[in-house]
Amino acid sequence: MARVHLRGIEKLGYDRDTGAIVTSIGFMKTVHDHKGEIVRYGKLLHQTGLVAATDGNLSVRLEDGTFLCTPTLMSKGMMTTDDLVIVDSRGQKIAGVRNVSSEIAMHLFIYRNRPDVHAVVHAHPPTATGFAAAGMPLDSALCSEIVITLGTVPLAHYETPGTPELAEALAPLVGDHDAILMANHGVVTYGEDLLTAYMNMETVEHYAKIALVTHMLGKQKPLSDTHVSKLREIRLKYLAQNHVGAGRSSD
Numbered sequence: 001m002a003r004v005h006l007r008g009i010e011k012l013g014y015d016r017d018t019g020a021i022v023t024s025i026g027f028m029k030t031v032h033d034h035k036g037e038i039v040r041y042g043k044l045l046h047q048t049g050l051v052a053a054t055d056g057n058l059s060v061r062l063e064d065g066t067f068l069c070t071p072t073l074m075s076k077g078m079m080t081t082d083d084l085v086i087v088d089s090r091g092q093k094i095a096g097v098r099n100v101s102s103e104i105a106m107h108l109f110i111y112r113n114r115p116d117v118h119a120v121v122h123a124h125p126p127t128a129t130g131f132a133a134a135g136m137p138l139d140s141a142l143c144s145e146i147v148i149t150l151g152t153v154p155l156a157h158y159e160t161p162g163t164p165e166l167a168e169a170l171a172p173l174v175g176d177h178d179a180i181l182m183a184n185h186g187v188v189t190y191g192e193d194l195l196t197a198y199m200n201m202e203t204v205e206h207y208a209k210i211a212l213v214t215h216m217l218g219k220q221k222p223l224s225d226t227h228v229s230k231l232r233e234i235r236l237k238y239l240a241q242n243h244v245g246a247g248r249s250s251d
């Protein structure tokens, strides 16, 4: 069985109460392991209402420079490992029975521009997509932990799904953000592994719900610049501890 993924440390998560990075000794993941993870997180995307019908797509960068992706025209809640597709860096199919996601160009664009990224998730979470459809980025410092984990969530201008122009719309934002709203479309998130990319998607939708409540209440009281500065210091440590985002800005 091919060895495709080597990590010295496997990050398990960020403890929101203590600020500690929870880690364990790493292990090697096979293509089979990655396929199982994509099926698992596809189900979670569907079960948590972040996608409907055949929406959304997930991918993982493999150790040999190819990419494991979800198929087009299939519910991400109903996939088996046999439905997944492997493509090369140009999006050409190498293995698999089904056709690859129509959004593969967007995934490959992110991988090209972020060598630290090993997994990408695209979904249409209803609240965050509502903000995207209203032309509203999630860039107000309303919640301390969001400032630490995601910084801000910017809004990319609209381009037609599945076209190279959609990837180009993300270009100014990909380097400095791990989650982006896409106008009148949805959300894309990414990270060092699929767990991180998936959790970033959950976090964006949760944050959008909180922001929506503040709009319903008719009042927002963002954190002060001083408090945001302190949180950004913690964010830089968080990024450094995770060995991601080298050279990136703090938000």
Ligand SMILES: [Zn+2]
Pocket: 056, 122, 123, 124, 161, 185, 186
């Ligand atoms: Zn989409």
